[in-house]
């Protein structure tokens with residue numbers, strides 16, 4: 196049993212980095228095309244990703260299965276661990292607790308976000324080309340905008356702090372100097388990545404996406420599917 200749990204923890208840890216963290220970076224760049232190129236730029240980025248060969252296989256093997264394993268096993272780890280920050284003396288103990296709390300928030304956020312976007316495409320309610328307009332409809336609702344901001348901060352903390360922990364647990368950053376240096380690097384990554392996702396959320400609130408959103412609403416009403 197102990198051996199099983201050791202390997203499950205290692206797989207959980209590895210999947211957090213390869214491929215999930217890699218996916219997060221690619222997702223951040225796709226979304227950022229909404230800032231750089233507006234509605235057309237975002238459409239082109241989505242088209243490019245979905246034009247890749249065997250994209251569905253890549254998605255299932257590279258995102259869905261690792262996310263399911265890492266997410267569900269992560270909830271189990273978080274549930275099992277004893278979070279009592281009152282006893283903690285060092286920043287790193289707080290980081291340990293926050294890694295678990297941010298994991299739970301990320302789980303809720305990712306599930307809801309996937310339902311609002313990818314699942315809607317899967318159900319045939321929207322097409323890939325409507326994703327910019329769909330995001331506009333979501334983030335122009337102030338409650339959702341707030342929810343998405345919390346989700347972005349929690350998931351980016353989870354990603355950056357998780358990368359710090361990964362480098363320690365796999366014996367890559369060993370001494371205190373290396374770990375301190377790594378803290379600075381991942382803090383900077385946290386700030387940049389959060390900033391880029393926030394900039395995309397703000398871009399999706401823009402009029403350019405709103406126009407597209409109005410067109411989608413009209414089409415939906417005409418087709419009587421909304």
Ligand code: HEM
Nearest residue numbers: 208211215216219266269270298301302354357358360361
């Ligand atoms: C979907 C919900 C998620 C949950 C519930 C979750 C939960 C957790 C938990 C509890 C840990 C700490 C494991 C430990 O210290 O032993 C962890 C580590 C980690 N997670 Fe997640 N996670 C989720 C999503 C993600 C995503 C989307 C990414 C990619 C950005 C990610 C990347 C990482 C990394 C890099 C680690 C560090 C691995 C290590 O300690 O070696 N996680 N996760």
